[in-house]
Amino acid sequence: MTETTQPHAWGTQRSADSQLKRNWAKLRRNKAALFGGILILIYLITALLASVLFPGSPSAPNLIHSLERPSIKHPLGTDELGRSILGRVIYGSRVSLLIAIGVVFVGLLVGVPLGLVSGYYGGKVDFGIQRVTDTLLAFPGFLLALALVSVLGVGLKNTIISVGISMVPIYIRLVRGCTLSVKEQTYVEAAKAVGTRDRIILLRHILPNVMIPITIQTSLGMGMGILSAAALGFLGLGVQPPTPEWGAMLGSGRAYLFHAPHVATFPGMAIFLAVLGFNLAGDGLRDVLDPRFRL
Amino acid sequence: MLQYVVKRLLSTIPVLLGISLLLFFMLRMIPGDPAQVLAGQMATPEEIENIRHQLGLDRPIFVQYGIFLSRLAKFDLGRSARTQNPVINEVWARLPNTVVLAVAAITLACLFGIPAGIISATRPYTWFDYLFTSMALFGISMPVFWLGLMLVVIFSVVLHWLPAGGTGSWKHIILPSFTLAAFVVAFITRMTRASMIEALSQDYTTTARSKGLEEKVVIIKHALKNALIPIITVVGLQFGLLLGGAVLTETVFAWPGIGRLIVDSILARDYPVIQGTILIFGLLYILVNLFVDMIYAFIDPRIRYD
Numbered sequence: 001m002t003e004t005t006q007p008h009a010w011g012t013q014r015s016a017d018s019q020l021k022r023n024w025a026k027l028r029r030n031k032a033a034l035f036g037g038i039l040i041l042i043y044l045i046t047a048l049l050a051s052v053l054f055p056g057s058p059s060a061p062n063l064i065h066s067l068e069r070p071s072i073k074h075p076l077g078t079d080e081l082g083r084s085i086l087g088r089v090i091y092g093s094r095v096s097l098l099i100a101i102g103v104v105f106v107g108l109l110v111g112v113p114l115g116l117v118s119g120y121y122g123g124k125v126d127f128g129i130q131r132v133t134d135t136l137l138a139f140p141g142f143l144l145a146l147a148l149v150s151v152l153g154v155g156l157k158n159t160i161i162s163v164g165i166s167m168v169p170i171y172i173r174l175v176r177g178c179t180l181s182v183k184e185q186t187y188v189e190a191a192k193a194v195g196t197r198d199r200i201i202l203l204r205h206i207l208p209n210v211m212i213p214i215t216i217q218t219s220l221g222m223g224m225g226i227l228s229a230a231a232l233g234f235l236g237l238g239v240q241p242p243t244p245e246w247g248a249m250l251g252s253g254r255a256y257l258f259h260a261p262h263v264a265t266f267p268g269m270a271i272f273l274a275v276l277g278f279n280l281a282g283d284g285l286r287d288v289l290d291p292r293f294r295l
Numbered sequence: 296m297l298q299y300v301v302k303r304l305l306s307t308i309p310v311l312l313g314i315s316l317l318l319f320f321m322l323r324m325i326p327g328d329p330a331q332v333l334a335g336q337m338a339t340p341e342e343i344e345n346i347r348h349q350l351g352l353d354r355p356i357f358v359q360y361g362i363f364l365s366r367l368a369k370f371d372l373g374r375s376a377r378t379q380n381p382v383i384n385e386v387w388a389r390l391p392n393t394v395v396l397a398v399a400a401i402t403l404a405c406l407f408g409i410p411a412g413i414i415s416a417t418r419p420y421t422w423f424d425y426l427f428t429s430m431a432l433f434g435i436s437m438p439v440f441w442l443g444l445m446l447v448v449i450f451s452v453v454l455h456w457l458p459a460g461g462t463g464s465w466k467h468i469i470l471p472s473f474t475l476a477a478f479v480v481a482f483i484t485r486m487t488r489a490s491m492i493e494a495l496s497q498d499y500t501t502t503a504r505s506k507g508l509e510e511k512v513v514i515i516k517h518a519l520k521n522a523l524i525p526i527i528t529v530v531g532l533q534f535g536l537l538l539g540g541a542v543l544t545e546t547v548f549a550w551p552g553i554g555r556l557i558v559d560s561i562l563a564r565d566y567p568v569i570q571g572t573i574l575i576f577g578l579l580y581i582l583v584n585l586f587v588d589m590i591y592a593f594i595d596p597r598i599r600y601d
Binding site for chain 2: 032131132134135138139140141142143146147149150151152223227230231234235236237247250253254257258261264265267268269271272275276279280283
């Protein structure tokens with residue numbers, strides 16, 4: 001038995017490798033996705049090497065240099081407290097990366113199991129989960145995040161929880177839909193027929209086969225997460241000063257729009273480029289991995 | 296059709312109950328006494344006690360929910376902790392401003408998005424297509440509040456053409472509606488392009504062309520008519536996104552709508568108003584989706600709801 005399964009397993013591994021290579025080649029040919037990947041790479045490097053790229057504190061005020069225009073000393077100018085906008089944008093990438101990862105983690109952690117269970121078991125469990133999902137979807141995602149922030153309060157942790165929960169219904173719907181189709185496949189029926197436990201079927205047979213749409217949604221979700229968290233920060237309901245967060249920086253820059261428009265310009269540009277990177281990468285992944293949903 | 300409308304209206308009941316549960320538990324999730332929270336920071340002990348009695352907070356939770364539902368059915372959401380005005384009056388006074396802004400934005404978005412999508416679909420992989428699809432992607436990725444601020448810098452600070460915010464004349468609505476339109480135009484362009492490409496590859500389009508019909512007629516009368524359902528769906532769905540965007544746009548341009556009201560209420564911890572605005576947003580979203588469903592029947596006679 002072992003002798004017959006080994007070459008098969010090896011063959012499967014080899015075909016998976018060549019599929020991966022084919023997809024990678026397709027992804028590299030997709031110029032938009034490549035550009036998105038480069039933007040994400042720059043963003044990650046900036047976030048990880050923030051302290052190397054900008055030694056010194058991004059939050060220490062220096063009132064003598066307040067609201068200076070871009071110069072050689074301060075390439076992006078300074079804010080109302082004389083802090084370098086470049087430094088705060090660089091450190092802001094760290095905060096927004098943390099938010100993006102946290103938000104997607106919350107969405108995945110809650111949404112994927114519920115979507116799997118809802119699609120796999122059906123019946124009353126599905127009905128219950130779907131009615132809750134319907135209710136959450138009755139609110140536009142950002143409003144749901146706002147409602148949650150109004151209860152939980154402001155701050156980094158609550159921003160992540162609120163925006164993350166607002167993404168949960170999207171993951172539930174996505175994973176449920178895919179589970180409904182995967183559970184009808186012969187290999188799932190075969191696993192059931194040999195008495196495999198539901199938990200094993202869900203984790204070993206269904207979950208790996210719904211990973212492609214989850215991966216695509218995760219890339220798009222990170223962009224959405226950055227955007228929503230920045231929007232909360234802009235309204236004063238997200239990460240609070242003096243933490244350098246792009247949305248909050250934009251919000252405080254609004255007061256100086258007439259005299260020092262650079263204060264609001266550069267953090268917004270950083271948000272735009274980061275979100276564009278994730279959207280381009282997400283679109284590219286969708287084109288390569290799941291062309292049915294190409295728009 | 297009437298039967299469908301009634302059926303569709305009834306199907307919104309579970310969602311409405313879900314929204315009421317969410318609103319009900321929202322207050323109970325806040326640490327502290329809900330009566331104190333509803334009464335506001337400045338309330339006297341008598342006022343707090345009065346609210347506690349009105350809401351039945353000293354009674355079992357399901358009785359409290361029953362009281363909450365009966366008040367909700369009468370649109371009685373209490374009084375604002377800040378102004379002491381009935382919440383429904385506060386919301387009602389600002390609702391027209393948000394509706395005007397939303398309608399202006401969605402009109403602008405359709406006026407640009409649908410033709411852009413059609414041009415992209417009829418000239419795929421040309422520079423027109425790349426231009427419009429890139430613009431769409433930029434629109435999706437751009438923070439609406441940043442775009443609003445940049446438009447203020449250009450058109451108010453530098454050029455002095457348009458007011459930076461507030462209301463009063465037709466000029467005041469231009470920047471907010473463009474900002475909000477940019478937020479949704481991307482989705483409309485992408486969906487129009489995708490559904491037009493599909494419609495243009497169908498047999499009926501080939502037949503129409505083989506009959507010698509003018510290309511303009513083929514595109515508008517044959518392809519666009521068939522591609523309209525997904526486009527209308529996405530326009531309807533974008534309305535929700537638009538409401539989310541309205542919160543930000545109204546803040547940027549000091550536009551006195553319910554989006555700004557919710558932000559001001561959250562900052563002031565005025566929970567009755569927060570509940571009221573969330574309820575209205577939820578209801579608006581449900582109503583728009585219902586309206587979109589009904590439009591289908593008019594556009595596509597193959598859809599037989601009864």
